[in-house]
Amino acid sequence: MLSHILRRLLATAPMLIGVSIVSFLLLHALPGDPAAVLLGQRATEENKRELRERMGLDQPLHVQYFDYIGDISRGDFGESHRTNQPVATELKQRVPATIELAVAAMLIASIVGVSLGVLAAVRPRSVWDFVCLFTALVGVSMPVFWLGFLAQKLFAGELEVLPFSGRLDFGSWPTFVSDTGFYTLDAAFVYQNPELLLDVLTHLTLPAFVLATVPVALIARITRATMLETLKQDFIRTAKAKGASPSAVVIRHGLRNALIPILTAIATQFGYLLGGAVLTETIFAWQGLGRYVIEAIDVLDARPLQASVLIIAVTFILVNLLTDLSYTLIDPRLRKKGA
Amino acid sequence: MKDFLRFLKTHRPAQGGLLLIVLVVFAAVFANLLAPFGAMEAVPNRFFAPPGGEHLLGTDSQGRDLFSRLLFGARYTLLVALAATLLSLVAGSMVGALAGYFGARVDMLLMRGVDFMMSFPSFLLAVVAVAILGKSLENLIWAVGIAGAPSFARQVRAEVLRIKALEFVEAANALGYSHLRVLWRHVLPNCLTPIIVLGTLGMGGSILSVAGLAFLGLGGDPFVPEWGLMLKLGWDQSAQGASQVGLSGACILVTVLGFNLLGDGLRDWLDPRTRMR
Numbered sequence: 311m312l313s314h315i316l317r318r319l320l321a322t323a324p325m326l327i328g329v330s331i332v333s334f335l336l337l338h339a340l341p342g343d344p345a346a347v348l349l350g351q352r353a354t355e356e357n358k359r360e361l362r363e364r365m366g367l368d369q370p371l372h373v374q375y376f377d378y379i380g381d382i383s384r385g386d387f388g389e390s391h392r393t394n395q396p397v398a399t400e401l402k403q404r405v406p407a408t409i410e411l412a413v414a415a416m417l418i419a420s421i422v423g424v425s426l427g428v429l430a431a432v433r434p435r436s437v438w439d440f441v442c443l444f445t446a447l448v449g450v451s452m453p454v455f456w457l458g459f460l461a462q463k464l465f466a467g468e469l470e471v472l473p474f475s476g477r478l479d480f481g482s483w484p485t486f487v488s489d490t491g492f493y494t495l496d497a498a499f500v501y502q503n504p505e506l507l508l509d510v511l512t513h514l515t516l517p518a519f520v521l522a523t524v525p526v527a528l529i530a531r532i533t534r535a536t537m538l539e540t541l542k543q544d545f546i547r548t549a550k551a552k553g554a555s556p557s558a559v560v561i562r563h564g565l566r567n568a569l570i571p572i573l574t575a576i577a578t579q580f581g582y583l584l585g586g587a588v589l590t591e592t593i594f595a596w597q598g599l600g601r602y603v604i605e606a607i608d609v610l611d612a613r614p615l616q617a618s619v620l621i622i623a624v625t626f627i628l629v630n631l632l633t634d635l636s637y638t639l640i641d642p643r644l645r646k647k648g649a
Numbered sequence: 650m651k652d653f654l655r656f657l658k659t660h661r662p663a664q665g666g667l668l669l670i671v672l673v674v675f676a677a678v679f680a681n682l683l684a685p686f687g688a689m690e691a692v693p694n695r696f697f698a699p700p701g702g703e704h705l706l707g708t709d710s711q712g713r714d715l716f717s718r719l720l721f722g723a724r725y726t727l728l729v730a731l732a733a734t735l736l737s738l739v740a741g742s743m744v745g746a747l748a749g750y751f752g753a754r755v756d757m758l759l760m761r762g763v764d765f766m767m768s769f770p771s772f773l774l775a776v777v778a779v780a781i782l783g784k785s786l787e788n789l790i791w792a793v794g795i796a797g798a799p800s801f802a803r804q805v806r807a808e809v810l811r812i813k814a815l816e817f818v819e820a821a822n823a824l825g826y827s828h829l830r831v832l833w834r835h836v837l838p839n840c841l842t843p844i845i846v847l848g849t850l851g852m853g854g855s856i857l858s859v860a861g862l863a864f865l866g867l868g869g870d871p872f873v874p875e876w877g878l879m880l881k882l883g884w885d886q887s888a889q890g891a892s893q894v895g896l897s898g899a900c901i902l903v904t905v906l907g908f909n910l911l912g913d914g915l916r917d918w919l920d921p922r923t924r925m926r
Contacts, residue, residue, distance in 0.1 A: 450853075453905070459894050460898075607780040607867070619777060
């Protein structure tokens with residue numbers, strides 16, 4: 311088992327290096343000369359050359375790359391030329407915003423998806439089975455930004471039960487400052503104000519449900535398929551024969567054995583959420599990492615783009631690594647073989 | 650083919666999918682006959698007209714007939730998605746086939762590249778590609794096409810590995826045919842069915858990705874009647890553009906639904922385990 315873990319860790323290293331190279335090259339790959347973009351149209355050649363020197367852009371590429379890595383390891387992601395703020399400072403609010411949204415969406419998707427899938431598998435051809443298949447199909451075919459728009463119209467526009475967009479109604483809470491960037495945590499533990507927390511949660515509800523659409527569909531589908539397969543196995547019949555209660559059969563004997571493909575689906579979806587959150591964040595004016603990427607692209611702001619791409623890709627790789635390693639914990643068979 | 654028609658008769662979801670696709674393709678092909686107005690034809694002083702009368706679904710901010718634009722939109726949307734999917738399919742299949750057929754170092758090198766591309770969420774990959782290439786509908790094709798290629802590569806590689814081990818490939822090699830000929834004439838034709846399934850499902854994915862990128866404002870010219878761009882245009886006009894958002898989104902959903910239904914059906918048909926039932 312140890313060798314398996316080591317091998318997986320080693321295989322991750324070149325990936326991380328590759329990702330860092332790609333994010334480094336983005337500075338040069340974006341259209342236009344970085345110095346010219348920064349200085350605007352009226353810059354003289356002299357000014358541009360000076361700035362290039364100051365930014366180290368006159369150095370050979372590999373020297374620039376190692377400088378870049380050095381900066382990053384010190385937590386320095388450069389400065390955004392749009393806001394003139396250090397990227398690291400902006401990320402401290404952006405990253406938690408996206409994590410909060412993605413975790414909420416993932417919770418919803420896992421609970422709804424797994425329950426739907428299990429219900430459908432336990433009672434094939436029932437109403438639940440139909441609901442599960444329908445959700446699985448429509449969920450993956452849905453343009454989420456359109457769904458978000460409709461949800462906004464209905465729940466915020468017509469019914470007026472949920473807010474339109476944003477993370478908080480700052481008009482009602484003018485003094486709210488989030489140090490961690492996680493509004494839910496700050497509202498619950500720092501301010502300890504239930505009304506504030508409620509406001510944060512109602513703002514989170516619509517975006518989280520919309521973002522959960524695609525993951526719900528895929529998780530429900532995989533859960534249904536693996537559970538159907540598992541419930542046909544001999545050990546399920548044995549468990550039933552031994553008199554285990556129906557719920558124990560389904561959950562302890564069935565779900566546990568079906569867990570690996572389900573967990574893979576959940577983890578893959580988490581990676582998808584990091585990329586897919588861009589659309590949801592746009593609709594609900596959610597100031598997260600996804601919006602940050604688009605705002606940076608709009609004005610060819612290289613530093614924020616580099617940092618966001620790096621963070622998203624590294625998280626994606628690490629999530630996949632953790633999923634892989636967690637198999638050994640769930641499935642004792644993998645543990646023994648040392649495979 | 651006959652086999653497929655027999656399957657189609659029993660598979661309701663696939664029938665539905667095919668029907669939806671035929672409808673959209675029909676609208677796309679005959680858009681200029683079906684549409685009462687041109688896609689860019691603006692009626693002066695008739696902005697945001699309500700549905701009914703001369704304008705079946707009303708008009709947009711420029712006084713253009715929405716129904717007509719949606720019909721032409723089918724053409725643009727399908728062509729863009731088709732081009733992107735074909736790009737993924739051709740590039741991915743080439744990489745997958747070479748990796749699977751030659752194995753060893755070629756395989757290692759190519760598949761490492763594929764794994765590496767898969768270490769980015771594919772939508773982010775497409776977003777970054779558009780950022781580098783520049784915002785335009787053509788570049789969306791490249792971006793979505795490239796981002797979609799790795800999954801084709803993996804599938805085709807697996808298929809080629811399976812077929813390479815079969816006797817007729819050995820026979821072709823024994824006859825002294827060149828590797829390229831064996832690959833092109835003997836191996837690849839036998840991989841065609843899974844490629845078609847993946848391509849059908851890929852169409853749905855491409856339509857969604859293109860529309861999503863267009864919605865993010867990465868699609869270039871906002872007046873092209875592509876559904877994603879139309880949705881974005883309506884979205885930017887908030888309340889007045891609501892019907893445009895609603896309608897173009899519904900068109901996207903229906904079309905993607907069609908491809909997914911048909912793709913799932915094809916997969917069932919090809920998978921011998923489900924075929925038995």
